Amino acid sequence: MDIELARTFLEIMRAGSFISAAKRLHVTQTTITARIRNLEDQLNSRLFTRGRSGAQLTAEGERFSEYATQMVRLWESAQAELPLPPGHSDVLLVGADTALWDPLLLRWTQWLRSTLPDMALKIETHNAKTLIDEVEHGRIDVAITYHPNYFPGVVVEQIMEEKLILIRNKRIDGPYIHINWGQSFKRQHEAALPGWARSGLSMDFGPMALKYIVENGGSSYLRSRAAASLIEQGVLERVNGAPEFTYPVFSMHRSNPSLQPLDQIFSGLRNIATEIKE
The missing domain is CATH 3.40.190.10 (Periplasmic binding protein-like II)
Structure with a gap:
């Protein structure tokens, strides 16, 4: 199945209507309708009911939303992580609030490079809303932010204040x-x-x-x-x-990440946060 069909489905679910989803995805409403019709044909299921109030998920649509979320998340994670840079066996995708780059993010990056030299690092800074979205969709492994969001499958931990x-x-x-x-x-x-x-x-x-x-x-x-x-x-x-x-600082990450040295990664972050406080 085309991953774009799953993305379109999720966008309609978030936006609440085909029209709003078309605007967000920068395509015509006709394109949105065709994609959903294609998706429903492949699944042999009706996913939305449409009315004056917008688009509502059917029972089958509710069920498919779990699979669509996982599919898009896995695909975006693969795009972000592959191919691995030469000489590296894994990659850690980190996002942080812009205000936290110095000293917390900078020192943690230095520690990760010296402690886990085989792990490639991709570091980004964003606002809180973008960071939450990146974690939710699996585009980053760890977010450091002042304004976390709590939702199923995500671990939120205060690391400093x-x-x-x-x-x-x-x-x-x-x-x-x-x-x-x-x-x-x-x-x-x-x-x-x-x-x-x-x-x-x-x-x-x-x-x-x-x-x-x-x-x-x-x-x-x-x-x-x-x-x-x-x-x-x-x-x-x-x-x-x-x-x-x-003004507390939090880390956010998914509860079942594929990264092996997760305990070590967060232990280093906590230690650096403690040093900064002192």
């Missing part, structure tokens, strides 16, 4: 910049500092906010590690008495 502290430019006054650090921070922030989130300047990328404050003044909640060197240099200062917030 960062702190968000209120800092300000020591020399230049400026406004409070609200950074979107996720839903958990949003709830804690609103409870501790009502109304502060309604700032005239908001961002969703900490490094940009940090650079803006250094050059233009102002204050914001930033990761303590990211601001540490600038505090030491006297460019920034921590606002005394301001509440601080926790």
Whole structure:
């Protein structure tokens, strides 16, 4: 069976209609309809019922969704892992939140290269939504993120905890910049500092906010590690008495990966996270 038929089936299931799936896949609705008709003929089953509210899975469609997910996941894993680079017996596909590349991802990569030299590494950085999607579809083996998602077949483990502290430019006054650090921070922030989130300047990328404050003044909640060197240099200062917030880091991976040295891989990650905290 053409793997594209399974992908189309899953996209309709997620989007809720043939029209929405066609837009997401950048094809015509006629193409989507033809693919599903072909798939239903091959399976001798009706997979969707269509109505004004969209496309709903039939009982047979519900059953096929499990197989379609596995098929697409296996195919995408094979595409990502093959062919193996010369001189390597396995490959580890790692994705991480962009903000975690230094020092956590960098040190872990160095450790993996020295400890498991026969394992090829493919390292990517993404936002949390993309990382979750990559793990779900088997395109990466391990994700390191601040914002995991919990779903069947995936193991989520907290590996370290960062702190968000209120800092300000020591020399230049400026406004409070609200950074979107996720839903958990949003709830804690609103409870501790009502109304502060309604700032005239908001961002969703900490490094940009940090650079803006250094050059233009102002204050914001930033990761303590990211601001540490600038505090030491006297460019920034921590606002005394301001509440601080926790910002945990998690790993995500499938519960049945094919990688053999999985315990060793995660042991190294935990040890590096502990060293960074210290």
